[in-house]
Amino acid sequence: MAKKILVTGGAGYLGTRFVEHLLKDTDRSIIVLDNFSRGRYNFIGPLKRKYPGRIEIAPIDIRDSNHVEELLKKNQGQIDEVVHLAAIVDAFSTNREGKDVECMAVNRDAAIKLAELAKKYRVKKYVHTSTVSLYSQGENLTEDADKKPLSTYGKAKHESEKVLGLADDNFKIVALRPATFVGWSPGFATQTIINLACARAAYDIPLQVFDTALEGNKSYLYLGDHCKAMQFALDNIDKISGQALNVVSFHATQNSIINHKARAQKRSAF
Numbered sequence: 001m002a003k004k005i006l007v008t009g010g011a012g013y014l015g016t017r018f019v020e021h022l023l024k025d026t027d028r029s030i031i032v033l034d035n036f037s038r039g040r041y042n043f044i045g046p047l048k049r050k051y052p053g054r055i056e057i058a059p060i061d062i063r064d065s066n067h068v069e070e071l072l073k074k075n076q077g078q079i080d081e082v083v084h085l086a087a088i089v090d091a092f093s094t095n096r097e098g099k100d101v102e103c104m105a106v107n108r109d110a111a112i113k114l115a116e117l118a119k120k121y122r123v124k125k126y127v128h129t130s131t132v133s134l135y136s137q138g139e140n141l142t143e144d145a146d147k148k149p150l151s152t153y154g155k156a157k158h159e160s161e162k163v164l165g166l167a168d169d170n171f172k173i174v175a176l177r178p179a180t181f182v183g184w185s186p187g188f189a190t191q192t193i194i195n196l197a198c199a200r201a202a203y204d205i206p207l208q209v210f211d212t213a214l215e216g217n218k219s220y221l222y223l224g225d226h227c228k229a230m231q232f233a234l235d236n237i238d239k240i241s242g243q244a245l246n247v248v249s250f251h252a253t254q255n256s257i258i259n260h261k262a263r264a265q266k267r268s269a270f
């Protein structure tokens, strides 16, 4: 029987791009698990129609461990890989009272439970998604740099890396720490400055930025690069199991991003 890959958060910004990558570049069947709190059926629907029979949708909340377990049990022996992307992602909102508790429940507790259940139901390869936000700030950071998360989001992701302790000969697991995503996907999101600048430029809408934020260097990651990184992690997991690895495409200041946009506008004017 054909093996399946379970992609949690597969209806979101990165998730839809990764699902598209799997459909185009592999012959895998995919189960998209998502509670559709941010993801949308209309992001994933066109892919489902274009590749009939390749995508199954499981509308489940990862906090609902009974339903998650039911799904893994039903597909035992079929799901051999899991890529875990589902999370509450708006980092700064997670410092608000109430949102902090929800963030810990989803991004740490449910994430750890999911990995434990995956191991119980004999999944072989598991990619856990963490974040560079656990370092607070800086560029050219190495994985052993100080962890000083500024948000509950970063703290929850850092603590969720406990899942690496589940690694053994039968269950290979790696945590990837991606930088801020940029680029197009079927579930395109404008929460990052580069995407927002591009979307506003396309509609000729002005962009307001704080002077104080202009020179801070930030790390970014193209969605396409991260799809390749996740595929690389799955293909090479025997060599990297148990590790947490940063994933970054480039560093930039807001100033350089805005000037880049200004140069692009100038070129198109001629």
Ligand SMILES: NC(=O)c1ccc[n+]([C@@H]2O[C@H](COP(=O)([O-])OP(=O)(O)OC[C@H]3O[C@@H](n4cnc5c(N)ncnc54)[C@H](O)[C@@H]3O)[C@@H](O)[C@H]2O)c1
Pocket: 008, 009, 010, 011, 012, 013, 014, 015, 033, 034, 035, 036, 037, 038, 039, 040, 060, 061, 062, 063, 084, 085, 086, 087, 088, 089, 106, 129, 130, 131, 132, 177, 178, 179, 180, 181, 187, 189, 192
């Ligand atoms: N966006 C970034 O710049 C960035 C940077 C570093 C790491 N990450 C991580 O990458 C992953 C994907 O992020 P994204 O930008 O695609 O975010 P996103 O919000 O677009 O996608 C997350 C998906 O998870 C789903 N989800 C949320 N809570 C859920 C729950 N309780 N049960 C089931 N599904 C749930 C949402 O509906 C959404 O489709 C996340 O783990 C995020 O923390 C994102």
